[in-house]
Amino acid sequence: MKQLDCILRLSNKFARLPGVGAKTAQRYAYSVIDMTPEEVEEFCAALRDVKTQVRYCDECGNFTDKETCEICARREKNVICVVAYPKDVLALERVSGYKGVYHVLHGTLSPLEGRGPDSLRIKELLARLNGVEEVILATSTDVEGEATAMYLARLLKPMGVKVSRIAQGISMGSELEYADEITLLKALEARTEL
Numbered sequence: 409m410k411q412l413d414c415i416l417r418l419s420n421k422f423a424r425l426p427g428v429g430a431k432t433a434q435r436y437a438y439s440v441i442d443m444t445p446e447e448v449e450e451f452c453a454a455l456r457d458v459k460t461q462v463r464y465c466d467e468c469g470n471f472t473d474k475e476t477c478e479i480c481a482r483r484e485k486n487v488i489c490v491v492a493y494p495k496d497v498l499a500l501e502r503v504s505g506y507k508g509v510y511h512v513l514h515g516t517l518s519p520l521e522g523r524g525p526d527s528l529r530i531k532e533l534l535a536r537l538n539g540v541e542e543v544i545l546a547t548s549t550d551v552e553g554e555a556t557a558m559y560l561a562r563l564l565k566p567m568g569v570k571v572s573r574i575a576q577g578i579s580m581g582s583e584l585e586y587a588d589e590i591t592l593l594k595a596l597e598a599r600t601e602l
């Protein structure tokens with residue numbers, strides 16, 4: 409039997425989500441059919457709200473629903489921790505103890521994929537350095553993360569700001585978001601000045 413068009417359409421939408429294969433997408437679509445009309449409405453509203461309400465913080469580039477995110481609004485701004493993606497802020501925030509603010513680059517340098525310095529929020533970082541004592545480079549420890557950190561270090565050091573890199577020897581893998589809290593805390597504490 410041929411799949412109904414509207415079920416197929418919904419399955420295809422779910423299949424676009426990361427980590428969702430065709431079979432899982434179909435199961436999700438069927439589970440929507442089992443929902444009450446109210447549940448479906450809430451589901452739709454949640455999708456719409458996340459798209460219309462979430463924006464980037466004017467200062468750090470993290471996700472927020474205001475002009476300035478809660479972290480920028482409350483924290484001391486003498487230390488900036490530079491990360492590649494908003495999800496990295498969440499990972500580092502799980503680690504208690506960091507009191508500074510963040511700067512989200514929204515990517516890493518990748519000459520192979522055509523991502524140069526202009527595609528990252530580097531200008532915005534340079535504009536925030538007034539009164540900053542230390543910039544911690546917390547991009548991932550894979551090749552692109554390293555290249556990004558080295559590029560930024562070369563750019564920032566002549567400007568008279570202390571630049572440090574999260575600890576290398578620790579096997580935190582390439583993805584900050586999957587590192588456990590203790591590993592992240594150690595990587596942050598054992599950072600070295602560049």
Ligand SMILES: [Zn+2]
Nearest residue numbers: 465468477480
């Ligand atoms: Zn912010």
